[in-house]
Amino acid sequence: MIEIKPQNIINTTVTVPGSKSYTHRILIASALSDGPCTVRNMLRSEDTLLTLATLKQMGVRAEEKEDRLILHGTGGRLSACDEIYLANSGTSMRLLTAVAALAEGTTVLTGTERMQERPISDLLDALNQMDVPARSLTGSGCPPVEVRGGNLNGGSVALKCGISSQYLSGMLLIAPYTRNGLEIKIVEGPVSKPYVDMTVEVMQRLGVTVERSEYDLFFVPGNQLYRAGDYTVEADVSNASYFWAAAAVTGGTVRVRGISADSGQGDIRLLDCLERMGCRVIREKSGITVIGGPLSAIDADMADMPDMVPTLAVVAAFAEGTTEIRNVAHLKAKECDRLAAVATELSKMGIDARCTESGLIITGGKPHGAEIDTYDDHRIAMCFSVAGLKVSDIFIKDEMCVKKSFPNYWEVFETLYG
Ligand SMILES: O=C(O)C1=C[C@@H](OP(=O)(O)O)[C@@H](O)[C@H](O)C1
Numbered sequence: 001m002i003e004i005k006p007q008n009i010i011n012t013t014v015t016v017p018g019s020k021s022y023t024h025r026i027l028i029a030s031a032l033s034d035g036p037c038t039v040r041n042m043l044r045s046e047d048t049l050l051t052l053a054t055l056k057q058m059g060v061r062a063e064e065k066e067d068r069l070i071l072h073g074t075g076g077r078l079s080a081c082d083e084i085y086l087a088n089s090g091t092s093m094r095l096l097t098a099v100a101a102l103a104e105g106t107t108v109l110t111g112t113e114r115m116q117e118r119p120i121s122d123l124l125d126a127l128n129q130m131d132v133p134a135r136s137l138t139g140s141g142c143p144p145v146e147v148r149g150g151n152l153n154g155g156s157v158a159l160k161c162g163i164s165s166q167y168l169s170g171m172l173l174i175a176p177y178t179r180n181g182l183e184i185k186i187v188e189g190p191v192s193k194p195y196v197d198m199t200v201e202v203m204q205r206l207g208v209t210v211e212r213s214e215y216d217l218f219f220v221p222g223n224q225l226y227r228a229g230d231y232t233v234e235a236d237v238s239n240a241s242y243f244w245a246a247a248a249v250t251g252g253t254v255r256v257r258g259i260s261a262d263s264g265q266g267d268i269r270l271l272d273c274l275e276r277m278g279c280r281v282i283r284e285k286s287g288i289t290v291i292g293g294p295l296s297a298i299d300a301d302m303a304d305m306p307d308m309v310p311t312l313a314v315v316a317a318f319a320e321g322t323t324e325i326r327n328v329a330h331l332k333a334k335e336c337d338r339l340a341a342v343a344t345e346l347s348k349m350g351i352d353a354r355c356t357e358s359g360l361i362i363t364g365g366k367p368h369g370a371e372i373d374t375y376d377d378h379r380i381a382m383c384f385s386v387a388g389l390k391v392s393d394i395f396i397k398d399e400m401c402v403k404k405s406f407p408n409y410w411e412v413f414e415t416l417y418g
């Protein structure tokens with residue numbers, strides 16, 4: 001457990017590691033590519049290293065260099081594996097379950113107890129429609145899952161994406177390796193749309209054709225290969241959010257390097273929320289600065305940026321008025337039930353915070369100190385640490401859960417103390 005001490009932030013610049021979502025995608029596409037790929041600034045955190053370890057287990061050769069990783073793409077040929085362990089990395093689980101469909105033989109993917117409560121049946125259903133036998137081994141619709149892969153014909157599938165966009169990202173990533181191409185009709189959702197755009201962007205950047213009509217229909221021609229090349233991962237916007245929030249709640253100034261307003265990471269839209277709440281935002285090519293000011297409540301539809309809900313909720317606790325966060329029922333299926341966790345922990349700090357069917361209602365006030373439970377959820381640990389910059393006696397339990405996406409978080413956080 002660590003105590004966070006209040007701090008006036010005058011003017012600080014921070015560097016955050018590479019994007020988790022881009023790293024997962026670039027690793028997978030590189031592994032399936034037609035030759036050696038160089039990946040720079042990849043995020044080396046628990047989750048992304050699990051994706052990398054899995055690809056190696058499936059037969060992909062990786063060479064670690066000082067400032068880059070070289071992945072030798074196999075052209076889509078992968079070996080099946082008896083047991084792949086993915087802890088609580090939803091992105092790894094959903095994307096690699098689809099990838100396992102390319103490996104001749106039976107692959108089993110599993111994870112932590114919590115991972116075994118996170119749904120995946122809509123993805124399995126889509127694989128079944130492609131004649132890939134795939135099932136939840138417990139029958140719960142959650143991992144562990146078994147996939148019997150091999151040559152994929154492709155065809156047409158109907159996919160529900162009301163719980164997670166990761167199902168669609170997984171299906172899209174393997175689609176170029178089908179014989180006849182793959183048509184994906186979206187029959188529910190998708191939630192978290194910008195992550196779908198990011199998947200398509202990475203696929204196109206690696207030379208693959210993807211046709212689409214908005215978020216309803218996707219078609220990926222078959223017999224394509226990702227093209228080997230040199231890829232640099234941009235800084236992680238979700239992890240930058242804690243530092244922008246630090247400026248918001250303290251009234252200070254924080255600049256995060258290496259992020260620009262045209263980022264393909266949908267969480268960049270948090271900045272619009274912070275502006276609406278009263279912050280000033282300076283968007284430059286080389287970095288983005290937030291300058292805090294008196295905060296007021298907003299109404300926010302956060303369907304497209306689920307990972308920013310805990311961050312915004314903590315900022316809302318310091319804002320004048322009642323903030324409503326809408327359309328994020330999918331937060332119940334994350335590392336923990338994030339709606340319940342955020343409401344519980346804010347309530348411990350004396351803030352009126354409650355869950356609705358699909359969101360949160362938070363009335364800003366004068367939060368006080370509390371021991372914060374983190375539910376083995378990196379984002380809960382990081383967002384509540386921000387509250388501790390303004391309020392005394394905030395203690396974060398099990399603070400090392402940040403290793404999931406940001407292993408050196410506490411070191412970077414320390415730099416806010418000047
Ligand atoms: O595809 C991705 O990289 C992600 C998609 C989102 O999940 P959902 O689509 O399940 O909301 C997000 O919450 C997660 O952190 C990363």
Ligand SMILES: C=C(OP(=O)(O)O)C(=O)O
Pocket residue numbers: 047088089090091092307334335379405
């Ligand atoms: C939900 C998250 O990740 P994942 O779904 O990959 O576990 C996250 O990082 O907030």
